[in-house]
Amino acid sequence: MSIDIDTARRVAKLARIKVEEGDLPALAGELSNILTFMEQLNEVDVEGVEPMTSVTPQRLKRREDVVTDGGMQDKILSNAPDAREGFFAVPKVVE
Amino acid sequence: MSDLNKLTIAAARDALRKGDVTAAELTEACVSAVEGAGKLNAFVHQTPEIALEQARAADARIKAGDAPAMCGIPLGIKDLFCTRGVASQAASGILEGFRPEYESTITQQLWDAGAVMLGKLNMDEFAMGSSNETSVYGNAVNPWKRQGDDTDLTPGGSSGGSASAVAADLCLAATGTDTGGSIRQPAAFTGIVGIKPTYGRCSRWGVVAFASSLDQAGPMTKTVRDAAIMLGAMSGHDPKDSTSADLAVPDFEAMLTGDIRGKRIGIPQEYRMEGMLAEIEKLWADGAAMLRGAGAEIVDISLPHTKYALPAYYVIAPAEASSNLARYDGVRYGHRAKLGQGDGITEMYEKTRAEGFGHEVQRRVMIGTYVLSAGFYDAYYNRARKVRTLIKRDFEEAFAKGIDAILTPATPSAAFGLGEMADADPVAMYLNDVFTVTVNLAGLPGISVPAGLDAQGLPLGLQLIGKPWEEGDLLNVAHVIEGAAGFVHKPAKWW
Numbered sequence: 099m100s101i102d103i104d105t106a107r108r109v110a111k112l113a114r115i116k117v118e119e120g121d122l123p124a125l126a127g128e129l130s131n132i133l134t135f136m137e138q139l140n141e142v143d144v145e146g147v148e149p150m151t152s153v154t155p156q157r158l159k160r161r162e163d164v165v166t167d168g169g170m171q172d173k174i175l176s177n178a179p180d181a182r183e184g185f186f187a188v189p190k191v192v193e
Numbered sequence: 194m195s196d197l198n199k200l201t202i203a204a205a206r207d208a209l210r211k212g213d214v215t216a217a218e219l220t221e222a223c224v225s226a227v228e229g230a231g232k233l234n235a236f237v238h239q240t241p242e243i244a245l246e247q248a249r250a251a252d253a254r255i256k257a258g259d260a261p262a263m264c265g266i267p268l269g270i271k272d273l274f275c276t277r278g279v280a281s282q283a284a285s286g287i288l289e290g291f292r293p294e295y296e297s298t299i300t301q302q303l304w305d306a307g308a309v310m311l312g313k314l315n316m317d318e319f320a321m322g323s324s325n326e327t328s329v330y331g332n333a334v335n336p337w338k339r340q341g342d343d344t345d346l347t348p349g350g351s352s353g354g355s356a357s358a359v360a361a362d363l364c365l366a367a368t369g370t371d372t373g374g375s376i377r378q379p380a381a382f383t384g385i386v387g388i389k390p391t392y393g394r395c396s397r398w399g400v401v402a403f404a405s406s407l408d409q410a411g412p413m414t415k416t417v418r419d420a421a422i423m424l425g426a427m428s429g430h431d432p433k434d435s436t437s438a439d440l441a442v443p444d445f446e447a448m449l450t451g452d453i454r455g456k457r458i459g460i461p462q463e464y465r466m467e468g469m470l471a472e473i474e475k476l477w478a479d480g481a482a483m484l485r486g487a488g489a490e491i492v493d494i495s496l497p498h499t500k501y502a503l504p505a506y507y508v509i510a511p512a513e514a515s516s517n518l519a520r521y522d523g524v525r526y527g528h529r530a531k532l533g534q535g536d537g538i539t540e541m542y543e544k545t546r547a548e549g550f551g552h553e554v555q556r557r558v559m560i561g562t563y564v565l566s567a568g569f570y571d572a573y574y575n576r577a578r579k580v581r582t583l584i585k586r587d588f589e590e591a592f593a594k595g596i597d598a599i600l601t602p603a604t605p606s607a608a609f610g611l612g613e614m615a616d617a618d619p620v621a622m623y624l625n626d627v628f629t630v631t632v633n634l635a636g637l638p639g640i641s642v643p644a645g646l647d648a649q650g651l652p653l654g655l656q657l658i659g660k661p662w663e664e665g666d667l668l669n670v671a672h673v674i675e676g677a678a679g680f681v682h683k684p685a686k687w688w
Contacts, residue, residue, distance in 0.1 A: 153636030
């Protein structure tokens with residue numbers, strides 16, 4: 099399976115990573131090589147095999163549905179590139 | 194006592210308890226070793242004030258007779274672990290300036306046991322790499338050199354700074370993490386011991402996530418005994434990690450009896466790769482002979498899906514990474530790109546991630562995005578998860594036939610030169626993990642033990658793979674190899 103430039107552009111968009119037009123051909127080539135390597139998986143007979151969901155058989159623990167932590171707005175905002183009036187600040191989202 | 198930084202954890206613990214040395218003296222020796230080792234670029238954030246304060250507290254505890262094994266032991270911490278108030282950036286530009294308000298469960302357990310933090314250690318960005326060349330801090334360097342050759346070598350990756358620091362005696366031990374071989378490969382490249390425990394043995398809480406179903410932290414140490422001691426302090430159930438196992442943690446050190454008589458050790462034929470280096474093949478045979486000499490039975494086994502482990506890994510790990518790394522968006526922490534006139538929130542995400550992530554991380558995020566995208570999810574991601582089931586089944590069948598542990602080489606070669614793989618295909622770099630990655634896919638414990646030198650005088654490691662939750666038995670078999678191989682070589686100091 100080979101990835102063309104349009105697909106590379108679409109993948110970069112989905113991943114929210116800006117890739118300059120001029121860099122797309124090289125990216126497409128790299129992604130194609132990796133996918134070719136992965137295609138060995140098509141040799142395996144996986145008929146009737148369940149996809150793995152948990153590597154160690156375990157039942158997830160349950161607990162009471164109660165608040166266990168919180169009330170630390172200042173700590174949560176302390177690393178934000180831009181925080182104002184107790185909120186994360188971002189560029190305008192709605193017109 | 195001189196050269197206190199060269200002590201093992203076990204020797205330091207005994208000397209501390211006897212009062213022959215103080216934690217403060219031990220810490221000062223390590224702090225000055227770290228300061229003198231800038232050329233290795235292993236420590237990327239040094240915390241000598243925290244270290245000396247913790248050392249004084251440890252001395253008080255030792256004096257009071259309340260001293261767990263790790264009390265007063267100076268450690269290096271991989272940059273992937275969040276440490277309160279201390280830079281924790283996973284060697285990425287996107288976490289520039291990030292100082293967590295919380296402490297990872299594993300490091301908290303180590304500090305509660307009295308251990309001392311010397312600082313944060315270099316690594317591949319987000320633990321994605323096998324040579325420590327993808328780090329925003331620049332390469333970590335292996336303290337070992339080829340005989341008569343001054344080329345700087347890789348300490349391996351992703352826990353390259355951890356491996357370099359322990360091998361160069363900058364600290365007594367270090368934490369590492371292992372998603373596809375990131376503890377075991379660097380340990381093998383630097384002549385130290387590294388164990389990846391069973392998935393769920395150590396809490397992942399507060400450890401920056403790469404591929405959550407594969408990530409496991411573990412100790413990187415100078416000896417197998419030290420690995421047993423430190424693993425005990427790192428292990429245990431944590432309600433904050435839903436995949437952490439609620440199982441009792443045995444006294445791993447007490448299990449190092451050296452008695453492996455009657456144990457059945459499997460040699461998987463599929464690991465005998467085409468083009469395997471003769472010295473790796475010899476090391477492997479020597480390792481089997483050592484175990485046979487100690488009374489174990491060596492049995493040929495088959496793990497038929499081995500060949501498909503790397504391609505399955507390179508679907509599953511990037512898929513999980515693309516999801517985990519979605520959180521780096523320039524909103525809550527770390528880097529945010531400068532925006533142009535009219536740029537909205539989408540441009541903010543795209544520019545921030547393009548500037549903040551390095552090349553290999555971008556490539557893996559995009560591969561992960563692709564294999565999870567509509568139309569390809571079944572063909573790649575679901576197929577890889579089915580193959581993962583088969584890989585795990587291979588091991589289960591071997592263990593069901595009475596195999597106690599499996600012996601393989603740790604890496605396909607000794608450490609290579611920094612930059613030597615620069616022009617190679619990314620897939621060629623991925624091949625470093627060929628012997629280790631199956632263990633992550635199956636969630637098993639695996640350990641790398643130094644077992645010999647190659648023709649150029651570089652360390653080589655053997656890997657042992659154990660049954661789930663049987664780290665104690667695994668460490669005991671590794672202890673036998675360590676004793677029989679008698680690996681005592683150290684790199685000559687040039688840094």
